[in-house]
Amino acid sequence: MARRTKQEADETREALLDAAEHVFLERGVARASLDEIARFAGCTRGAVHWHFGDKLGLFLALDERLVLLQDEVKRRICDGETTPPLEHIARAITTSLTELENDPRRRRLLTIMLQRCEYVAEMAPALLRRRQADAAIRATLRDSFCRAAERGELSPEWPPERAALFLQALISGFLNEWLRGEADFTLAGEVCAAVRGFLSCTAVRPLS
Amino acid sequence: MARRTKQEADETREALLDAAEHVFLERGVARASLDEIARFAGCTRGAVHWHFGDKLGLFLALDERLVLLQDEVKRRICDGETTPPLEHIARAITTSLTELENDPRRRRLLTIMLQRCEYVAEMAPALLRRRQADAAIRATLRDSFCRAAERGELSPEWPPERAALFLQALISGFLNEWLRGEADFTLAGEVCAAVRGFLSCTAVRPLS
DNA sequence: GTAAAGATACCTTCGTGTATGTATATAAAG
DNA sequence: CTTTATATACATACACGAAGGTATCTTTAC
Incomplete structure (x- = not known):
């Protein structure tokens, strides 16, 4: 009912996000009703409006649950830099x-997103987040390729900028196909084999 | 009004599709109302229901307007086969x-799609079409790579199946990034340079 | 007691489907 | 060559439900 402990409130919040994840995936964001989501979470629309304000708020909160692959890769690249750049990538x-x-x-969340x-104007916050992540991973990749070039390990056929763009598009494409489910x-x-295959192409010496 | 000539009827049909293209792009398919689309085309919802039945019918008709890149590439590959396979691809x-x-x-249509x-169950016809096109282009690419292998022009590092998958994902990824508009x-x-770059990697001799 | 956490109730808006109206092109009949 | 009939190509009107927002209770932790 009402005013349970702070922890219980957080639990309903999570339950609502879980429910949204489920209903959005099955019916699409636009066709999913808040009532259906609330009921799936075992409560009513009152809880939804209390925690998230409106449907857009719920969607954006769900979006923030998704750890972007770009951010993860970037973090891993920026962390410990022991091995040669291409191998490290x-x-x-x-x-x-x-x-x-x-x-x-994460797969379900990605599928939803x-x-x-439908990415119309009001979805801008979610799109912006992905845009920034894309720009960041792109810069990170380019830097790594640059360092590989400085060490004489990058084929002159592949300027760092182009190699970074290529790699980003490649992964993005594979991810899309994978999400279709018929992959x-x-x-x-x-x-991963394809990625290594490409990186081998950009290397003057084969990867270890 | 009513019962114009057959040609005029076809013109309104096209006008409705044009309008749908415009409104879907701006507001998304789910949020677009049939009334808005009809009004944009200079008629009323009556015309929409007459020509397309309902919203899904309109959407599917619009989908069929889109010439898929996969089909085009496949057609071009299957047509005149004069140059070496990789160069031909x-x-x-x-x-x-x-x-x-x-x-x-085509860009607008692709952006809409x-x-x-939102790809929920009832969109299946549109999805099926893309699935089949994907399967077809994949098989075509694989065949071409196979013929390149028979001619000794394909690097053993790249089995035909893997090369085809790679190329498909690569193009799909680039297309997605391109559609974002911030490309x-x-x-x-x-x-195209990236595609040629990859194909060069798969070739034992450089492309012409 | 009071404010957080949510349930309930009400209202309003919007969009769709359907049913029906209507005008005209076209063809058949005379 | 008219007249009549009918199917076509829409427009208009209505009815209906679905969904969301807001306001108002209700409960309970602190």
């Missing part, structure tokens, strides 16, 4: 992709 | 991408 991506593949919640919602490949397997 | 993709870039209507609609690259320029 490959490992960061491999680890991040594997983690993503083993996290069904990419296939179950006959795995992230940890074929996609 | 590169040219087919280059031509198709350039054509797409110069057709703003990828960013302005700092062009299809005819950077993307």
